[in-house]
Amino acid sequence: MKISNETKIGALTAIAITILILGYSFLSGNDVFSGANKYYAVYKSVEGLSVSKPVLVNGFPIGRVSKMQLRNDGHTTVEFKVDKQYNVPANTLAKLVSTDLLGGKAIVFELGTSKENAEDKDTLRADIQGSLAESLQPIQNKAEHLISKLDSSLAAINKIMNPNFQKNIDRSFTSIANSLETLEGTTKKIDNLVGAQSGHINGILSNAEAVSYNLKNTTGNLTGVSTNFQKFSNDLASSNIKQTLDNANKAVADLQVTMSRINSNKGSLGLLLNDDSLYRNLQSASGSLNLLFLDLKANPKRYVHFSVFGGNKK
Numbered sequence: 001m002k003i004s005n006e007t008k009i010g011a012l013t014a015i016a017i018t019i020l021i022l023g024y025s026f027l028s029g030n031d032v033f034s035g036a037n038k039y040y041a042v043y044k045s046v047e048g049l050s051v052s053k054p055v056l057v058n059g060f061p062i063g064r065v066s067k068m069q070l071r072n073d074g075h076t077t078v079e080f081k082v083d084k085q086y087n088v089p090a091n092t093l094a095k096l097v098s099t100d101l102l103g104g105k106a107i108v109f110e111l112g113t114s115k116e117n118a119e120d121k122d123t124l125r126a127d128i129q130g131s132l133a134e135s136l137q138p139i140q141n142k143a144e145h146l147i148s149k150l151d152s153s154l155a156a157i158n159k160i161m162n163p164n165f166q167k168n169i170d171r172s173f174t175s176i177a178n179s180l181e182t183l184e185g186t187t188k189k190i191d192n193l194v195g196a197q198s199g200h201i202n203g204i205l206s207n208a209e210a211v212s213y214n215l216k217n218t219t220g221n222l223t224g225v226s227t228n229f230q231k232f233s234n235d236l237a238s239s240n241i242k243q244t245l246d247n248a249n250k251a252v253a254d255l256q257v258t259m260s261r262i263n264s265n266k267g268s269l270g271l272l273l274n275d276d277s278l279y280r281n282l283q284s285a286s287g288s289l290n291l292l293f294l295d296l297k298a299n300p301k302r303y304v305h306f307s308v309f310g311g312n313k314k
Contacts, residue, residue: 036081041094041126046076048105055107089114095127
């Protein structure tokens, strides 16, 4: 039996269409030749996730994302198809994780510890892990901070490399060199001066030593004086000062009584000091005595009779 070319072309076309459909289904996450369980998870954001992305357990693929549907509340329901040969505990966590720096995502099952397995079309717990870019955000911030510091350092270096700044530095080093040279010359002069005056310095040190020795002896004498003063103070403290003061007060009182009597007109001493009649009598007697001396000088024979040969006495 001879097959026509039209029949061959139709059969090849059907086979190609079948292969195309099966390939599309496989790429869409539908395993045509083996059975699979469907699981669901609800995510707030599915950025970077698409249909046919793998479902992994410790890096091993056990299924694919088969469908994604947006809900009225803005969340997205994701459907997974997992090969029936793999058991998924009921408390398994379906985590949406980043797989590369470009933001690609995949589903990673963190198998739970429940002894019961999830049934077909069960909804699993969902979680979203930050992208690698978000994980590297602290490093990026540190790198930006480091770059800013590096820019500041380069700006400072550029400022240092400024010709004017270099001239100032050269001038500063020249000034420092001149100062050191001057200081060296001054040090030499001081050394020469000290060498020339070493004898005087030795003499001064000797005198200082003698003064220190004398001061030591003087300190000993001062210690003796202090001891004597302390002894005198103790003797003075042990003496009857109160009785001495009472006697002194009594003597002062008696002196005051005596002075009051002298100031009054009572008694010979009071009359002598206060009555001027005695003064007048003494002045009159002094005048009479003066006249007597004058008369005696003028007329001695009136008062004295003297004869060598023993004449008559009158």
